[in-house]
Amino acid sequence: MKIKSQLLIIFLLISLIPIIVIYFFSINRFQDVVKADHGENFQRLAEEKAAWIDYVISERIADAKHLAANKELIRAVTLANEKYNSISNKEIGKKIRSIDEDWIERKGKTKIAKEILGSKLSLSLRDFQESEVEKYGEIFVTDKRGATVAMTKSLTDYYQADEGWWQGSYFGGKGRVFLDYRGFDKSVGGVSLGVGVPVIKDSVVIGILKFNNRINEILSIVGEKGDKKSRDNFILDTHGSLIAFAGKEEKFAPTNFEKELVKRGGSGWAEEAHSTRDVLLAYAPIKSDIYERIQSQEAKKGISGEGWELAKWFIFVEVDRDIAFAPVREISGSIFVMSAMMMAFIIVLAILIARGIARPLEKFTKSAEKIGRGELTHKIEFSTNNEWGILAKAFNDMAENLANTTVSRDQLAEEVSERKIAEEALKIKDSAIENSINAIVISNIEGCLTYVNPAFLDMWGFENPREVIGRYLADLVKDPNELSAVNEKIELEGRWVGELTQKRKDGTFFEAQLSATIIKDKKGHRLHQMASFEDITSSKLAKRALEASMERVANAQRIAHLGNWEWNVKTGKIFWSDEIYRIFGFEPGEFIATYDKFLESINPKDKERVLLAVEGAINKKGNYSVDYRTRGRGGNIRTVHEDGRVIFNKAGVAEKMVGTTLDITDRKLAEVELRKAKEEAERANAAKSVFLSSMSHEIRTPMNAIVGMSELLAETSLNKDQKAYVDTFKRAGAVLLNLINDILDLSKIEAGHMELDEVDFDVYECANNVADLFITIAAEKGVRIKVEKTKDVPRFFRGDEGRLGQILTNLVGNAVKFSKTGVITVKVDISGEGDFEEGKTRLLFSVEDNGIGISEEKLETIFEEFTQADTTTTRRYGGTGLGLTISKKIVSLMDGRMWVKSRLKEGSIFYFTANLKASELKDTQVLPSDALGLSELPLNLIGVKVLVVDDSKTSSTILIGLLNGYGMECTWATTFSEAAWKIRAETKKGTPYKLFIVDSKLAEDNDYDVIKRIKKDSALKDGVIVMLFSDSRLVDIKSARGMGISDYIVKPLKKNKLLRIVDKALRRAGFAGGEKPKHLEATKNTLKILLVDDSSDNRFLIEAYLKNSPYSLEMASDGVEALEKFKENSFDLILMDMEMPVMDGYEATKEIRLWEKSEGLSHTIILALTAYALKEEAKRSISAGCDGHVNKPVLKDTLISVIERYRQGIKN
Amino acid sequence: MEGTVESEGINNPKEKVEIKVESYLKEIVPGYLEKRAENVLRLRGALEAGDFEVVQHLGHDMKGTGTGYGFQLITELGAGIEAAGKAKDREEGFLLVKELEGYLSNLELRYE
The missing domain is CATH 3.30.450.20 (PAS domain)
Known part of the structure; x- marks a missing residue:
């Protein structure tokens, strides 16, 4: 803390503390004095008033006495x-x-x-x-x-x-x-x-x-001398009752303290704190004895009159303490002001004193600092003669003495310093020459060397200056004559700069850059000659290397027809490599390149485009690439590709542009040729597709007749040979049809005409349906097919169920075809590959078999068209070799891929992924087509009315023939008007058609009139329309569905396919089944059926169902009994209850299958009986080895239809 | 459950339920119905004893056979009884058995 501040604080403390103490003490004391004075005054006043009242009372008494x-x-x-x-x-x-x-x-x-x-x-x-x-x-x-x-x-x-x-x-x-x-x-x-x-x-x-x-007079005495604003006067009696009051309060009530004073008696004064204010009061008794009427105890009890009691009166004079002490406040205010003034005075005084001491001190400090900095002439100005003045004089004397001694030392130092500088400069020069990279020599006028620096020794290969001092420069050059010429020039011009070949000590030569001058004295006499040499051998070599390199670049550019350029945007100067000149049709260096020249060289048709590209690059601060044609000298127009890059300075302004220009004339020509060739190839391919599809179409028409008629023929009574013939041409027809279908699919995919359907479907059902298709054929070979469910995969998706089924059919079909034993596993899982798309799931399907496998070298080609793993395969296993190709292409359409892992003789796993949309259906929901829960069984179609609208007689005959086979009632219309008429007639009769099969060509020709008519008619609202297409290429599923068409069939018509589509379409429309069969078709092929059920009710029931049937029935009440009977007899069909005591149906079925295998027996059809089966249970029964299942409670018609369905299989 | 019971009107002893039975079942239907009447007693006993396995089993049998014999309601009640047995719901079991009893006593068969 500075002395000034310290002094200030000390002064203030010494003076302020007494002032504050005195202030508070005097105020308190004064207050006490005022209080005592006021109290006594008020007491006197009260006593006076009391005496006066006594006097008034005595006067009245006197008056009364006088009158008495x-x-x-x-x-x-x-x-x-x-x-x-x-x-x-x-x-x-x-x-x-x-x-x-x-x-x-x-x-x-x-x-x-x-x-x-x-x-x-x-x-x-x-x-x-x-x-x-x-x-x-x-x-x-x-x-x-x-x-x-x-x-x-x-x-x-x-x-x-x-x-x-x-x-x-x-x-x-x-x-x-x-x-x-x-x-x-x-x-x-x-x-x-x-x-x-x-x-x-x-x-x-x-x-x-x-x-x-x-x-009133007494009351006025009470109030007299009382200031209403400042004082309360009143009379209290000894009971504390208020007799009279004169004062400022409106509702005055005596306090307990006051009542207490009255009881004490006498006169006096006191301070009292009221609830709202503090007061100073005085009191005095009135001497007269006054009686007051009191209520006696009796009176209070209501017994008798009044009593009187002596009461003394006291007069009180009361004043607010604030008012009483107003003088104290006034005086304390004055004292406060005086104290404050005194304090202010003391503070000012303290500041002045502190400054009086601190200022000279500061002055001395500053002066000492200046002298410390070397300002020795500095003097302190002090005019006073007091101690400060004496101190200043002593200080100034001291500084003066100091100045005198210091000046002489500086002069000495300056001289020493100059000498040192001169010596240093000399040393530096020496060092510079000695350490110079260049060789420096000094010779006399005759050329005899007098000094050489170390660089010279290095450059010429000498070790000691003595080796050269005294020798002539002419000895150290390659050609002394050349040196003589140089010397002459030096003589003439005083200096010379140039290159000269030097000779080393060892006799080798080197190139040196020489600069020589004459050293003269002040009078101009020549004294010495000095020369400096720089070895330029390496830079000469570098230059030569650069030239070689540039030549190589030039050659490369020439060969590649690629030139580079540089354009200084600011100056407009342009550098062109030689090749640029050539590309633009000029001789290299024919003129100095400029920007205008560049613009002139561009073909006028392309100029604007090029300028836009260049400006764009400058504005957008980027690069540009542009193809353009040159103007071409002599008609030699070239096409070039130019890449440019703009180089900007720090401020972001384009400074220069660099780039390359490539002559692409030849490449362009080649591209045109290539495009032409590609278009030619595409045309050829399209022609091929058109040819294939039209060929297929042409084949398909007669095929429709062949296949359809063979289906019909097979339904008729045929002898064994006839049946064999029919089967053969049915099979041949099927093979041909498959081939055509595959070719059509392929051409459709290649032509980009294949569109995928989008419906909600159950992915497991799709896989299971495929497995079911092959289950019988596989079982006959001893191969099992299982579909494995993965926990996390949802059931429902949106996509093309049919095409997915086609891929799986192909893969499972191949697996069955190429397997002899074991299990074929179809798995559905979530794929981890590919990018995630919102609302889509990429599924991974795999079909694994233990079949013949594929060799490594064939793995790459199996997806190619018309390729199978082995040429012998086709002969042995059949197939078109298109299946995998088509499947792979469909997979691509589903945004997936297909691949295979396989080992020869061990089996194959085919994988494919498909990116499918998520369905809004929950796993627990059922598809409309599943709602009946009996989807595994074909509908009863007996008596269902069908209208076939087709102008082709062959097609209609086959169609009606096949439908009649299911007991359907078919009507045929060849034109739309005939169809309309028939619809009207049947509706009128109250027997409307349920199913309409309409030829697509005919419908199109008639603008879909009949379809519109059916959709409009409320009586036909449950009617189902199936469209008949002659060519799958014509199928437009989305439009067809939009029109309200349930499904479609592509010719040729096959029995199973037709049944499946009709069944599906009718189910979707909520149709549950037709009339009950009137009679069971008698058949010569009696079946032996084993019924296994623990419920006697069921056994009796099924026995009753089959009583008059051509089937012979045996029964077993549990799995063990069934197995025994099976081992003893042969059965065509087993109806197996799955839940039984002792041995259940699953176990029994497995045992039967094992027995068949060990004994080499043929496959027996086993149908599972399950009560309201869940899909899982149905699948479990299939896994156990059952061929199908029937839901319990089983109805007679259902049971017979199922048995009949399998009877066909057994017969075949 | 009260809705189903009342709406079917099965509890009303006066209301006869006519069921058409295929004539080829004529021989086995009476035996079947006798067994069901017997089942009513067995079910009651099992429910009293808390033997829900038996309840479930008997319900399952009825579910699997009723419709086949022409009695859709026996299948439905069987399914209900099986579910009640599975859930060990005695109260529900008794209600359904009572309904079954009512149904059986009100049956009037007509062979076709």
């Missing part, structure tokens, strides 16, 4: 007393009470009252009262018995001796003055103080005179 001594009054009273002398005391009492009662009852309006009021004495008293009306409210007189003798106004009663004041005055006949205070008195018209005095005659009390005084 009046002779007239005494006489009148005497007379009144004498009136009763003749009557006994008892009678007197009675009479007086009688008069009193009458008086009270008539409210003083009796005769006697009037007489008294009109008596002389009464008139006199009234005169007296009215003369002092301010003092006296009422005056009356009684006789010695208390009976009223005279009165100034009518009294309320006649008899007064029963009242306290009367008894107090009468005082047992002794008589005395009796003051009574009764608060507000109606008869007086204000607060009243009664004065009762005895009327005495001959020292005997003969009556009582009563003055009821108005005490």
